[in-house]
Amino acid sequence: MTKPLLILIAGPYASGTNGDPRLMSANLERLEDAAWPIFRAGHVPMIGEWVALPVLSSAGATGPTDPLAADVMYPVAERLLAHCDAVLRLPGESRGADQDVAIARRRGIPVYYSIDEMPDALPAAAEPEAALALVDAPSFLADPAMTPDMQAMYDEDVADDGFVWNLTRVWAYQPETRKKLDELMLAALSSSGLSARQRGVLVTATASTLGDAYCSFAWGGRLARYADPATAAGVLSGADVGLTEQERAMAEWARQIAKDPNSTIPDDVQLLRDAGLDDAQIFAITAYVGLRIAMATVDDALGARPDAGLVAKTPEEVRAVVDYGRRPLSA
Incomplete structure (x- = not known):
C-alpha cells in the first residue's frame, strides 16, 4: 500500500x-x-x-x-x-x-x-499515542549526553542562525559522521563549476520529490536568495518557472534519481549533455544528489522537525508549497 x-x-x-x-x-x-x-x-x-x-x-x-x-x-x-x-x-x-x-x-x-x-492507497489513520506524545519534540530521539564535538556543532548553529537546528540534534549522536558527510557533498561538486544557485536547484528538486519538508524549507529559502522566491517555489512544486534550460534538465534529473534511479536510460544522460553538461559534471551532480538523499533519509526517518526559526525566515511563496513531510515544530 x-x-x-x-x-x-x-x-x-x-x-x-x-x-x-x-x-x-x-x-x-x-x-x-x-x-x-x-x-x-x-x-x-x-x-x-x-x-x-x-x-x-x-x-x-x-x-x-x-x-x-x-x-x-x-x-x-x-x-x-x-x-x-x-x-x-x-x-x-x-x-x-x-x-x-x-x-x-x-x-x-x-x-x-x-x-x-496499481497499489492501493493507505487509509487515513489516527495518530498513535506515542506520536502525540512527541508532538512538540524536535525528533524521535532524546538529546545525547553533551560532548565537546556536540557542543561545537550547537555553538556553530547558534552563531550562524541564532538557534540549534533540530537536525543538528539528531546528528549530535555522531558529529564526525555528519562532518564527513558534509565534506563528501562539498567534494562531489568541488570541480564541477556549478554555482550556488544550481546547487539550490538540485537540492530543492530532490527534497520536494522525497517529500522532505526540512530541506525544502532550508534550501527553498536559500534558492529564494540565490534567485527569487517565485523560482524557489516553482522548483519545489515542479513547475520550474524562472529556470534556464540547463537548470530544468538538472532538476528533472534530480527528481528522477529521487523517485527511481533504476528507471534512468542513456537518453536521460544525453539530455543533460544537450543542456551543456559534460560527463564529469553529470557524475558530480548525481553523486551530490545521492548524498543529499542519504542525509534526508536519516533526518526524516528519525523524525527531525523543521525548526520554527527556519520556517519563520522562509519566504511565504516557499511556505505555501511545502505542504508535505514532517510538520514544523511550533515556536
Missing part, C-alpha cells in the same frame, strides 16, 4: 476519430470509466482533456480539432505530469498517450497498464 497518488489516465481521445466529435466523446467516456476504480483504490484520477478542453474553450477555440489545439492538448499533459505520481496507460493507439508514457519514464514516474497493477 502507498500514499494516495495523482494518476493521469492516458489513452486514445482524438486518435482514429478523423475529428468526429461523437467518436471523441466516446473515447473520453472510456477514459472516464477508469476514474472510479482509481478513486475507489484511494487515489485521485486525472485526465488531460478535463483541463485541456476548458482551456481551449476559454481561448475561443471551436474544439479539439481547432488549430489552437496543437498548442494546448499536449502541453497540458506535459504540465500535468510535473504534478502526477503515476500514469495509467489504457489500450489503443494514441500518439499523445505514448508521449505521456515517454515523459513519465524520463521523469521516473511509474506507468501502469491495468487497474490491477
Whole structure:
C-alpha cells in the first residue's frame, strides 16, 4: 500500500476519430470509466482533456480539432505530469498517450497498464499515542549526553542562525559522521563549476520529490536568495518557472534519481549533455544528489522537525508549497 497518488489516465481521445466529435466523446467516456476504480483504490484520477478542453474553450477555440489545439492538448499533459505520481496507460493507439508514457519514464514516474497493477492507497489513520506524545519534540530521539564535538556543532548553529537546528540534534549522536558527510557533498561538486544557485536547484528538486519538508524549507529559502522566491517555489512544486534550460534538465534529473534511479536510460544522460553538461559534471551532480538523499533519509526517518526559526525566515511563496513531510515544530 502507498500514499494516495495523482494518476493521469492516458489513452486514445482524438486518435482514429478523423475529428468526429461523437467518436471523441466516446473515447473520453472510456477514459472516464477508469476514474472510479482509481478513486475507489484511494487515489485521485486525472485526465488531460478535463483541463485541456476548458482551456481551449476559454481561448475561443471551436474544439479539439481547432488549430489552437496543437498548442494546448499536449502541453497540458506535459504540465500535468510535473504534478502526477503515476500514469495509467489504457489500450489503443494514441500518439499523445505514448508521449505521456515517454515523459513519465524520463521523469521516473511509474506507468501502469491495468487497474490491477496499481497499489492501493493507505487509509487515513489516527495518530498513535506515542506520536502525540512527541508532538512538540524536535525528533524521535532524546538529546545525547553533551560532548565537546556536540557542543561545537550547537555553538556553530547558534552563531550562524541564532538557534540549534533540530537536525543538528539528531546528528549530535555522531558529529564526525555528519562532518564527513558534509565534506563528501562539498567534494562531489568541488570541480564541477556549478554555482550556488544550481546547487539550490538540485537540492530543492530532490527534497520536494522525497517529500522532505526540512530541506525544502532550508534550501527553498536559500534558492529564494540565490534567485527569487517565485523560482524557489516553482522548483519545489515542479513547475520550474524562472529556470534556464540547463537548470530544468538538472532538476528533472534530480527528481528522477529521487523517485527511481533504476528507471534512468542513456537518453536521460544525453539530455543533460544537450543542456551543456559534460560527463564529469553529470557524475558530480548525481553523486551530490545521492548524498543529499542519504542525509534526508536519516533526518526524516528519525523524525527531525523543521525548526520554527527556519520556517519563520522562509519566504511565504516557499511556505505555501511545502505542504508535505514532517510538520514544523511550533515556536
